Amino acid sequence: MSGESDFRLTEQRNPRTDGIDRLAPLEIVELINSEDRKVAPAVFEVREAVARAIELAEDALRAGGRMIYVGAGTSGRLGVLDASEMPPTFGTDPVCVQGVIAGGEEALTRAVEGAEDQAEAGAAEMDRLEVDADDFVLGIAASGTTPYVHGALGRAVDRGARTGFLLCTYPQPDHVERYDVVIAPLVGPEVITGSTRMKAGTATKLVLNTLSSGVMIRLGKVFGNLMVDLRASNRKLQDRSERILMEMCDVDRDGARQMLEDADGSVKLAIVMYWTGADADHARQLLRKTGGRLGDLQGTESERDG
Secondary structure (H helix, E strand, O other): OOOOOOOOHHHOOOHHHOOHHHOOHHHHHHHHHHHHOOHHHHHHHOHHHHHHHHHHHHHHHHOOOOEEEEEOHHHHHHHHHHHHOHHHHHOOOOOOEEEEEOOOHHHHOOOOOOHHHOHHHHHHHHHHOOOOOOOEEEEEOOOOOOHHHHHHHHHHHHOOOEEEEEOOOOOOHHHHHHOOEEEOOOOOOOOOOOOOOOHHHHHHHHHHHHHHHHHHHHOOOOEOOEOOOOOOOOHHHHHHHHHHHHHHHOOOHHHHHHHHHHOOOOHHHHHHHHHHOOOHHHHHHHHHHOOOOHHHOOOOOOOOOO
């Protein structure tokens, strides 16, 4: 007797992995890897939607708003993870990119029973955060049906925010109609039926990496391929900050350290001060004029010679 079919790709059985429980360890690895190879092409197929999300998020952050991820379970944890990487990597205020997970902080390390089913709790969280028209809210739900996420997105829409939805199954017509952008990488049924921490989780991580990195690039947090707005919060990042200055400004290690000290620890500010001969306050003004983009200042005539 066949079971009832499910329209969600994430809940369908994968015929290619039906006998995985009888395989040797190496065969399991090879089979899982063969399925994982389908993830990057699926993400590439939704590149235009990801680019649209970058535009929406950039507009929000330039307007003084926020990018807020909302999810449950694996999806929520991935959103919180991506948001938490923004301050050390790009020097953002923790408020700018936030992750919201059904069940709160407890749900980051263990399942909170029933949390994802509470649409009203998702809506209440948007009220608590006072989401408004300057914000971009991205709901993340691999299966596409998580009530908490849709409750949050619905309230965000009502409050005037721009919204996006990231899922790994076929989007429904109401998703496309109600949300500003829908990102749906179709990675196919999971190796283990319903285990969306696998291919769907990998696809979600790739999309979030691209989205947040793309936004930060657009905001001038990257010059060339260097993260010039990082915060030296540990030895590794201090070393990276110094090496960036050594490479870009042709100074030795001691010189780089002095530049960072003069620029209050800001790599980007130190570069502008070096290029222009300006003091820290004037360098900040120059950066504000270009929206923080070093590329628009490159080649600026040195004020030492003015």
